[in-house]
Amino acid sequence: MLHVVVEQVTAALEQRSAVHRGRYLARVQQAAEHEPRQRLGCSNLAHALAAQPDAARLIIKQGGSPHIAIISSYNDLLSAHAPYKDYPDQLKVALAKAGATAQFAAGVPAMCDGITQGEAGMQLSLFSRDLIAQATAIGLTHGIFDGGLYLGICDKIVPGLLIGALHFGHLPAVFVPAGPMASGLANKDKAAVRERYVRGEASRDELLAAELAAYHQQGTCTFYGTANTNQLLLEAMGLHVPGSAFIHPHTPLRTALTAEAARLVARNSRQGERYLPLGVQIDARALVNAVVALLASAGSTNHSLHLPAIARAAGYELIWEDFAALSAVVPLLARVYPNGAADVNQFQAAGGPGWLIRELLGAGLLHGNVPTVAGEGLAAYCREPWLEEGRLAWRDLPEQSPAEDIVRPAAAPFAQESGLQLLSGNLGRAMVKTSAVDPAYWQVRAPVRVFDSEAAVHQAYAAGLLQGDLVLVVRFQGPRANGMPELHKLMPLLVNLQRNGQRVALVTDGRLSGASGQVLAALHLTPEAAAGGVLARVQEGDWISLDALSGRMELEVSEAELATRQPATSTEELAAGFGLSLFSAQRRLVGPADQGATTLEWE
Structure with missing residues (x-):
């Protein structure tokens, strides 16, 4: 059934x-x-066959x-x-x-x-x-x-x-x-070296050795x-x-x-x-x-x-x-x-x-x-x-799981729900993956720290400016802003903050993908900041609450207050040497994340 x-x-x-x-x-x-090849003109078909060996030419011609x-x-x-x-x-x-x-x-x-x-x-x-x-x-x-x-x-x-x-x-x-x-160096061991490197406890040589042992x-x-x-x-x-x-x-x-x-x-x-x-x-x-x-x-x-x-x-x-x-x-x-x-x-x-x-x-x-x-x-x-x-x-396959820490039967799963959740609220809609997050961190309410780039977050972390409980907002990372890059390098520093006893979460109109884990992360937020989303009106000191249990995500600012705020604009310029300007049309035409962030029309 x-x-x-x-x-x-x-x-x-x-x-x-x-x-x-x-x-x-x-x-x-x-x-x-339409039968392929039968409707082609002789010149058309000859061009298709020109580089083929004789046997293949004969088979293709005969149909x-x-x-x-x-x-x-x-x-x-x-x-x-x-x-x-x-x-x-x-x-x-x-x-x-x-x-x-x-x-x-x-x-x-x-x-x-x-x-x-x-x-x-x-x-x-x-x-x-x-x-x-x-x-x-x-x-x-x-x-x-x-x-x-x-x-x-x-x-x-x-x-x-x-x-x-x-x-x-x-x-x-x-x-x-x-x-x-x-299999090379275990993924958890690789991640541990990354986290130590972010804390300044591992050298670049040690980090590179770990990465090379993992990707080998x-x-x-x-x-x-x-x-x-x-x-x-x-x-x-x-x-x-x-x-x-x-x-x-x-x-x-x-x-x-x-x-x-x-x-x-x-x-x-x-x-x-x-x-x-x-x-x-x-x-x-x-x-x-x-x-x-x-x-x-x-x-x-x-x-x-x-x-x-x-x-x-x-x-x-x-x-x-x-x-x-x-x-x-x-x-x-x-x-x-x-x-x-x-x-x-x-x-x-x-x-x-x-x-x-x-x-x-x-x-x-x-x-x-x-x-x-x-x-x-x-x-x-x-x-x-x-x-x-x-x-x-x-x-x-065997009837019983040979490794119950890796796969389990449907009758005795790791969890009754999968762990990919939709969050909704006055900020918009976002996806969050809770399957790798300790349930103790599924609900976070904290003041906001606002950044417009991944690099700016790292600078603040290195300067010791990310103190106390916080919801890290990284905006202008959506498809229309800059193509929606994955923010892989945020995870090690967020994990470090959480292990220090801080309650932390991430809210972004960007992506994190398979790196999602350990820290509550509201991803693919739409409408994105560059498309007039409320995210562009968030300010330092605002409070955001995230609740993966109820599926809610709220910016604790009144509609009246938000209406008085001018939306921020991204100050990031296109980096030279990466061909980014070739894709300016895609940034203008791309649709929202919840519709696939695609530039293509309906078939």
């Missing part, structure tokens, strides 16, 4: 989106009626066999994406065995938030998602493909690829992960931030080969899973056994499944931005109230850093996405009978892959 709230949220999503979804599906159907686009975010700057270097050749070989052909259609940009955190380049991070969607469209718009293989892992890359692919919703899609790096080889970072949340959500949406999210790069099992992705996309093409257009596959049920998986795993708060933007690309209006309604009934089933001590490799060893999906299905919290690239509904995603005499196979 499907849980009544899951059923209600799904029905409400379908009802409010009926007009947009209907228009979207009509466009998908219209695009599907009747699927021709697949490979869209990759490969670069060797990002550890998570470096393994993709040889994937196009691997995929082409696997497709050839399935009687299909492929071309590397486009490379999309992929930037690393880990490299840019605290730097001006982070101001382009969120905008890169929509740019990646557009770059995906450029590769696919040649109009010669029957499906797509999408190679991406990290924060904005997977949502951008999916948004782009949904604009070609008549094509089947399979997403191809590369897996996490092996190819593969995704091992904490459960946005990148790894992406991978779990793709499993819950049925867009991966089942169980492929967290298998290490450069292993025989990973190679077999990559080949299986090629086989499945060919099978799901119109020339294959079961035509599965992406735009049909990603429906209200798939979106609700993604939200439920996000909540049960205490995933990145960034997905309260990405999932509405993805939904919009498929003709759906997913709202924060949907997250809040589901959060009240979805239990917390996993503890992975920063919401626990385990990293994603330990999570995978304890059952990983398969465990989570099985438990949620059993509790009626997921739609099970949904189309997936594997073709068996979500039941196929409740097992783990392995090699049986060199061949890819799947096996059942």
Whole structure:
């Protein structure tokens, strides 16, 4: 039996989106009626075939066999994406065995938030998602493909690829992960060195040694931030080969899973056994499944931005109230850093996405009978892959949790509610993740300290100016102000203040993502300060109360007093040397956080 709230949220999503979804599906159907390559002129097709080997030319000219686009975010700057270097050749070989052909259609940009955190380049991070969607469209718009293989892992890359692919919703899609790096220095030990460095108790050499021990080889970072949340959500949406999210790069099992992705996309093409257009596959049920998986795993708060933007690309209006309604009934089933001590490799060893999906299905919290690239509904995603005499196979997971400090059954969760909450009040609306915050700190009422940049906070901290209980307000960090950077480097100093006995909280129109933890943080506040939000009228000495239990967030200033105040304006100038001025149009056009902070129109 499907849980009544899951059923209600799904029905409400379908009802409010009926007009947009209907228009979207009509466009998908219209695009599907055109046979790729058959309508191209001879010169057009010749250009497409010019660089192809003779055998591929013959197959493509004759038609009747699927021709697949490979869209990759490969670069060797990002550890998570470096393994993709040889994937196009691997995929082409696997497709050839399935009687299909492929071309590397486009490379999309992929930037690393880990490299840019605290730097001006982070101001382009969120905008890169929509740019990646557009770059995906450029590769696919040649109009010669029957499906797509999408190679991406990290924060904005997977949502951008999916948004782009949904604009070609008549094509089947399979997403191809590369897996996490092996475990290095434990995430909690790395965080401890960061906190000591902020206090002046660790040298830069000691900090760098710790960071290098944590981030030490190819593969995704091992904490459960946005990148790894992406991978779990793709499993819950049925867009991966089942169980492929967290298998290490450069292993025989990973190679077999990559080949299986090629086989499945060919099978799901119109020339294959079961035509599965992406735009049909990603429906209200798939979106609700993604939200439920996000909540049960205490995933990145960034997905309260990405999932509405993805939904919009498929003709759906997913709202924060949907997250809040589901959060009240979805239990917390996993503890992975920063919401626990385990990293994603330990999570995978304890059952990983398969465990989570099985438990949620059993509790009626997921739609099970949904189309997936594997073709068996979500039941196929409740097992783990392995090699049986060199061949890819799947096996059942243990009935009992092998590590109850990492994963638990739905009948005995870590918490009855997921921990991602919607806060509302006279400041606006914000998201807060309580799953890593001690319940003793879920309610904070304190005087305000106001800053207009992350750097200014650090200067005040270094000068010893952040004394006593306080609510730290960091404004002009929203999408229209400066692209909504992640404020990663605030967390170590806030943790230090809290450990000193101060009651502290953060209120910001910026982001914190997978770094959210330990300190109560109201994120993605909308309306943002740069768009006329009340946040621009907050002054030093005001009081703010945050209550994650009741979902309230209040600035304790009367409406009459607020009306007399002139809104502040940001004094921050664009930093030189980062190309920020190229994105001035995005800052003007971007929508609010609760609608996905996107610059793209409805599909």
